[in-house]
Amino acid sequence: MTADVKNASGHVGPEGAGLTASVAGLAGRSRPGWRALARVVRLHAASRRVPGAAAVIIGCGVALRIALIGHWDAYGALQLPLVVESLAAATIAITTASPLGEAERVAGRWLPALRLATTLALTALAVLALSLAGYGAHLSGGTLGVLRNVAGVTGLGLLCAVLLGGGLAWTGPTGYLIAGVYGLYTQWHPPAITTPWLWPARPTHDLGAALCAGMVFIVGLALVTMRGAWDRVREPG
Amino acid sequence: MSVAVPEARKPAARLRSDRRPGASAGRLLRLELRHNAMMWLLPVVAVLFWLTTYRKTMAMAPMWNLRAASLQSGAVIDFITPVVGAAAWMGTREARRRTTDLVATVARPPWSRLLVTWAATTCWALAGYLGCLAVVYGVTARQASWGGPLWWPVAVAACALVAFSALGFAAGVLIPGRFTAPVVGIASFFVLALSTELIIGATSYWYVSPVVTGPWDAGPDAGVATFYPYLPDLSIAQLMFLSGLTLAVLGALALGRASGAGRVRIAAASVAVAGLLAAGTAVRLAGTSRLDPHGMIAIPALHDAANDRPILYTPVCRETAIPICLNPAYARYLPAVATALRPVIDEVAGLPGAPGRIIEVGATYQQGSGNSVAISLTQPPRGSGQASVMRILLPDQLGGPTLTTSQLAAQAASSTAPEILARVVGNGSGVTPAQQAVWTGLLFAAGQKAVVGGPTPERVIGPPGIVSPGSGSPGRGSRAAGSPGPGSPAAGSPAAGYQELLAPKGSQAFAVALRFRALPAAVRYRWLMTHLPALRAGQITLAQIP
Numbered sequence: 001m002t003a004d005v006k007n008a009s010g011h012v013g014p015e016g017a018g019l020t021a022s023v024a025g026l027a028g029r030s031r032p033g034w035r036a037l038a039r040v041v042r043l044h045a046a047s048r049r050v051p052g053a054a055a056v057i058i059g060c061g062v063a064l065r066i067a068l069i070g071h072w073d074a075y076g077a078l079q080l081p082l083v084v085e086s087l088a089a090a091t092i093a094i095t096t097a098s099p100l101g102e103a104e105r106v107a108g109r110w111l112p113a114l115r116l117a118t119t120l121a122l123t124a125l126a127v128l129a130l131s132l133a134g135y136g137a138h139l140s141g142g143t144l145g146v147l148r149n150v151a152g153v154t155g156l157g158l159l160c161a162v163l164l165g166g167g168l169a170w171t172g173p174t175g176y177l178i179a180g181v182y183g184l185y186t187q188w189h190p191p192a193i194t195t196p197w198l199w200p201a202r203p204t205h206d207l208g209a210a211l212c213a214g215m216v217f218i219v220g221l222a223l224v225t226m227r228g229a230w231d232r233v234r235e236p237g
Numbered sequence: 238m239s240v241a242v243p244e245a246r247k248p249a250a251r252l253r254s255d256r257r258p259g260a261s262a263g264r265l266l267r268l269e270l271r272h273n274a275m276m277w278l279l280p281v282v283a284v285l286f287w288l289t290t291y292r293k294t295m296a297m298a299p300m301w302n303l304r305a306a307s308l309q310s311g312a313v314i315d316f317i318t319p320v321v322g323a324a325a326w327m328g329t330r331e332a333r334r335r336t337t338d339l340v341a342t343v344a345r346p347p348w349s350r351l352l353v354t355w356a357a358t359t360c361w362a363l364a365g366y367l368g369c370l371a372v373v374y375g376v377t378a379r380q381a382s383w384g385g386p387l388w389w390p391v392a393v394a395a396c397a398l399v400a401f402s403a404l405g406f407a408a409g410v411l412i413p414g415r416f417t418a419p420v421v422g423i424a425s426f427f428v429l430a431l432s433t434e435l436i437i438g439a440t441s442y443w444y445v446s447p448v449v450t451g452p453w454d455a456g457p458d459a460g461v462a463t464f465y466p467y468l469p470d471l472s473i474a475q476l477m478f479l480s481g482l483t484l485a486v487l488g489a490l491a492l493g494r495a496s497g498a499g500r501v502r503i504a505a506a507s508v509a510v511a512g513l514l515a516a517g518t519a520v521r522l523a524g525t526s527r528l529d530p531h532g533m534i535a536i537p538a539l540h541d542a543a544n545d546r547p548i549l550y551t552p553v554c555r556e557t558a559i560p561i562c563l564n565p566a567y568a569r570y571l572p573a574v575a576t577a578l579r580p581v582i583d584e585v586a587g588l589p590g591a592p593g594r595i596i597e598v599g600a601t602y603q604q605g606s607g608n609s610v611a612i613s614l615t616q617p618p619r620g621s622g623q624a625s626v627m628r629i630l631l632p633d634q635l636g637g638p639t640l641t642t643s644q645l646a647a648q649a650a651s652s653t654a655p656e657i658l659a660r661v662v663g664n665g666s667g668v669t670p671a672q673q674a675v676w677t678g679l680l681f682a683a684g685q686k687a688v689v690g691g692p693t694p695e696r697v698i699g700p701p702g703i704v705s706p707g708s709g710s711p712g713r714g715s716r717a718a719g720s721p722g723p724g725s726p727a728a729g730s731p732a733a734g735y736q737e738l739l740a741p742k743g744s745q746a747f748a749v750a751l752r753f754r755a756l757p758a759a760v761r762y763r764w765l766m767t768h769l770p771a772l773r774a775g776q777i778t779l780a781q782i783p
Contacts, residue, residue, distance in 0.1 A: 049415060056416055076434045083427050090419035097415065167333070168274070168326070170419035174318045175281045177423065181314075181430065182289035189293075190638060 044114045048095040053122055056091045060084045061129030068137040078140045078184045081130070082177065082200045085149045088126040090173035093157025095122060096229035097166020105228065116225040119158065123217075126150045145204045152199050152213025153177075158220030166229030262353060269357035275323040279365045285315045286369045294373055296639050299380030300566050301387050302462035306450040308373050309390035312366055313397045313447045317429055320362045320398055321405035322422030327358050328409020329417055346501065348491035351410060355487070359402040366398055383550070383565035387462070389472035390450060396479040397447035401425060403486040410490060439528035439604045442520050444471060445478040452528055454608035460634030461532040463566050464599030466544045468529065470536040478519035484512025528610065532602040552596065558586030563597040567631060570649075573642045574631070577650035581657050581683035584758070589769050590661045593625035595653070600634050612636070627660070629653050654683050655735045661765070663773035668737050670746040671777040675765075677740040678753030682761065749779050756783060 045051065064084045072080060095118060098104060104111065127150050131143040141149070153173045160172035183201025186192045193201055196208035203209075270276070290311030297303045328351075331337045340350065374386050408421040429448055436443045436453040443449070449471070451461060462468075488509030492502060522536050529535035529545075552562040555575040559582045563571050578595070585591040603611040612635050614628060632648040633640055640648065655676075662676040740746035753761065764783055771777050 052414070052416060056420065072431075073434060076431050079431065083423060083431075087419060087423045090423070091416055094415050094419065164277075167415065168277075170322060170422070171278060171281060171319070174322055174419055174422050174426075175285060177426065178285050178315060178318060179288055 040110060041114065041117070045118065047099055048097070048118055050095055050118060050122065053091045053095045054125060057088045057122065057126045058129055060088045060091075060126070061133040064130055064133040064139075065137070068134065068139065074188075075185075077138065079181050081134070081140050081146065082149060082180050082184070084130060084133075085126075085146060085200075086153055086173045086177035086180070088130065089150055089153035089157050090170040092119060092122045092126060092154050093161050093169035093173060094166060095119070096158065096161040096169060096224050098228060098231060101231050105231075111228065112225045115228060116221065119154075119221055119224060123150060123154050126154070141204050148204065148210050148213045149180075149200050151217040153180075155213070155215075155217030155220035158224045159216070161229035162220070162223045162227060163230065165231065169229065262349075265350070265353045266357055266360075269354050270360060273323075273354075273357045273361055274326045275320065275358045275361035275365075278319045278323050279361065282316060282319050282365050283369070285319075286312065290315055291369070291373065295376065297457060298459055298567075298633060298639070299377055299382070299569070300459055300463065301377060301381055301384045302467065303457050303459055304373060304377050305387035305390040306461075307457060308370065309394045309450050310448045312369060312394045314426075314430060316362060316366060316394075316398055317401050318422040318426045320358075320401045321408075321425040322418040323362075324355065324358045324402040324405030325409035325418040325421045327354050328406040328411075329413040329415075330354070330409075332413030333415070348501070348505070351406075351490060352487065355402060355406040358406060359399050362398045362402055363395060366395060370394075381566075382568040384463075387467050389467065389469045393447050393472050393475045393479070396476050396483075400479040400483045400486075403483045403490075407486045407490050411493075437607055439534060440524065440526055442524045444523040444526050444534060445475055445520050447475050447479060449475075451533060452602075452604075452608070452610050455610050456636045457639070458532055458634065458636040459566075460600045460612075460630070463548075463564055463634075465531040465533075465547055468531075468533040468535055468540070468544055470539040471523075471526065471534040473539050474519045474522045474526075474536055477522070478516050481512040481515030481517070481519060485509050485516060486512070488512055528602055528604040530601050530603070531599065532610075532612075547599070558582050559592055559595055561595045563631070567597060570631065570642055570645055573646035574649050577646040578653060581650070581654040581679075581685075584679050584683055584761070585657060585661045585765075588661050588762075588765055590663070590773070592627035592657060592660060595627045595629055595657075597631055597634075598628040600630050610636075627653075627657065629656075651685055654680060654685050655738070658683070659735055659738055661769065662738065664735065664738060667775065669775045669777070670740070670744075670779050671749075671772060671782055672775075673738055673740040674746040674749035674753060674779055674782055675772060676735075676738040677747065677750035679761075681750065681754040682758070745779055749782050753782055 061084075064081065067080055067084075096115070108114075127143075127147050130146045130150065131139075133139070134142070134146070139146070153176055156172040156176050157169045161169035164171065179198060180200035183193045183198040187201060196202060196206065196212045199206075199209035199213045290307065294304050294307040294311065297307060331340060341347065343350075370391060374391075378386070404425065405418075405421055409417055429446060432443055432446060433448060433453060435441065436449070439452060441453075444453075451458070451471075485508075488505045488507075488511075491505035492509060522538055525538065526534045526536050531545075550565055553565050553568045553571055554560050554562040555571050557575055557579060561571065561575050561578060563574070599615050600612045601615045603613070605611045612630075614630055617626075617628065629649070629652075632645050632652070658676050658679050662672050662679070740750045756764075760783065765772075768777055768781075
């Protein structure tokens with residue numbers, strides 16, 4: 001069974017083998033048991049490096065909390081949350097990369113649900129961690145700002161995962177970070193960029209910015225759920 | 238047989254060609270260039286550069302000093318995350334593909350293989366940067382009226398990309414993982430962009446950051462490096478730091494991967510130590526920086542006194558009733574400035590006290606508290622015999638937001654007109670109501686209604702010393718005029734510094750000012766020609782003004 005399970009580079013890992021066996025087993029049953037389901041979830045999370053991603057996200061929260069203790073001028077106070085949000089979003093997007101390739105797609109009937117659950121859980125964790133980091137401190141944009149920015153930038157990362165592959169999904173959030181920081185900069189240095197597509201530069205209560213961020217997140221989530229990250233035979237580099 | 242011989246010789250010929258120095262390394266580099274992630278990130282960088290740097294830079298006046306500084310800081314910010322991320326991604330390749338054991342068996346030493354991968358990443362980054370540079374400098378070369386390209390900022394940004402690439406690559410090699418690229422890329426951006434928060438004043442170790450091009454928080458200033466040469470002191474320190482950092486990182490990388498070969502280890506260690514020494518020295522040098530009187534950062538140990546001599550230039554002049562002369566770098570503003578000043582010049586040309594010539598001069602910069610910089614008009618040397626010459630600063634010599642030509646001309650007129658009129662009417666202690674009425678009436682007549690409200694004027698004269706909100710950080714004061722002195726448009730309002738000459742609204746002097754303004758220009762001029770000495774001497778009453 002496991003001899004057929006190879007990723008793009010031809011590697012067979014023990015986690016991947018176990019996961020594929022479990023998913024294949026689930027595919028053959030109509031009602032999986034809870035233990036089997038839990039095992040699938042655990043193995044899926046392990047194959048997507050979810051524990052590592054969760055650690056990075058929690059680290060982002062801790063770093064933000066520590067940073068908020070310091071004194072920042074207006075630039076720093078505005079840009080700091082966006083930097084951390086972008087890192088959390090890039091981390092979430094990277095977890096879409098599958099080490100198992102085509103075999104998992106064929107055998108994994110539950111795969112869309114697992115992708116959806118993983119992405120939503122990590123996004124929720126990011127929002128929670130960063131909001132908690134700002135609790136009792138002055139967090140620019142507040143919880144709503146965190147929710148909007150994390151969701152929007154994560155959506156961008158998910159779109160990159162679909163287009164470029166999970167491994168390079170970080171390019172979207174990191175590139176958007178520069179654009180977002182510039183958008184904030186233009187609020188003091190006219191002409192200001194007011195497009196809602198650059199939502200980090202818009203006030204938290206801006207409906208258009210929230211809609212744009214939400215739409216990007218929903219589209220990215222839907223695509224990743226249905227199709228998964230693009231498995232390139234050879235990703236660049 | 239005759240066919241087989243050449244076929245058999247082909248591998249041997251290839252082997253011989255491989256023995257040429259650098260041939261195999263060149264082929265390896267070509268392979269790496271074709272399979273490099275940075276190549277795929279160039280479109281992202283191009284979009285970022287266009288959005289954040291190109292549009293901003295092109296909106297600035299076409300002056301080399303402005304655009305070179307903007308290019309340096311903008312390109313560094315735009316490139317850092319993609320370059321560090323791509324380099325880290327390439328550094329993790331062997332671990333990602335699980336080929337570490339496989340490539341460990343090849344004859345080529347690991348460090349040389351890694352250096353080629355790093356070099357390919359750096360080449361793509363530099364290619365992208367040079368493309369951006371070519372566009373910005375190409376457009377500027379067509380638009381600029383004077384001067385030439387500044388290469389120090391270009392070199393700093395290029396060297397920064399090389400250093401970023403080395404840092405990212407080393408991080409990828411040492412901490413291979415899927416999360417390494419974004420974590421290192423964003424962390425680098427954080428350190429680079431937000432570390433400038435630590436810069437306070439002109440003396441800071443953080444001036445080695447390649448994103449800094451001059452006094453921090455001061456914003457772009459067209460007056461810097463226009464009247465005096467561009468000071469390379471800061472650029473030299475930054476280049477030292479970045480080169481040292483690159484050598485230290487690459488040396489450490491080679492040291493860790495130079496298995497066995499003792500000579501290689503010694504060489505790598507020497508390179509790393511030399512790099513660290515260079516970087517440390519650069520940081521120490523940056524810590525001795527100071528703001529020089531011409532608005533640039535000077536480092537005493539690197540300073541060349543020859544750069545303190547002003548640049549010789551032939552001013553461009555407009556032969557109006559009072560000739561107006563500007564630095565040739567500002568030639569594009571001359572027609573608009575002359576047109577904007579024409580109303581006030583027509584009012585006073587030829588009158589006693591009126592300037593014989595208006596010339597643009599350089600500013601003098603002085604470090605204020607925190608990151609504020611005081612900018613004032615450079616005073617002429619005593620006894621220079623230039624009493625009839627009026628020296629002015631144009632608004633964009635004071636930093637602040639980018640102005641259009643018409644905005645700049647309007648600001649120049651509204652700041653210069655009060656001074657011209659004050660020279661004519663007199664602006665000493667004990668200004669009489671008659672002088673107030675004439676000065677205010679002439680100001681209105683010169684079209685400066687907006688300044689003081691016109692027929693229903695309101696005092697909008699702001700507190701002197703506040704200049705250009707938005708030139709720097711929103712959280713800190715940026716630039717402050719040292720004194721709203723003669724000819725300086727530094728104050729927040731054009732009439733600032735001349736409050737004593739402004740007829741108070743509702744006063745009798747104000748009513749006389751409105752009446753004086755309503756006179757035909759020729760009548761006003763004749764009256765002034767006749768009564769100006771008496772007016773300046775305080776011998777004219779309000780009732781005597783027509």
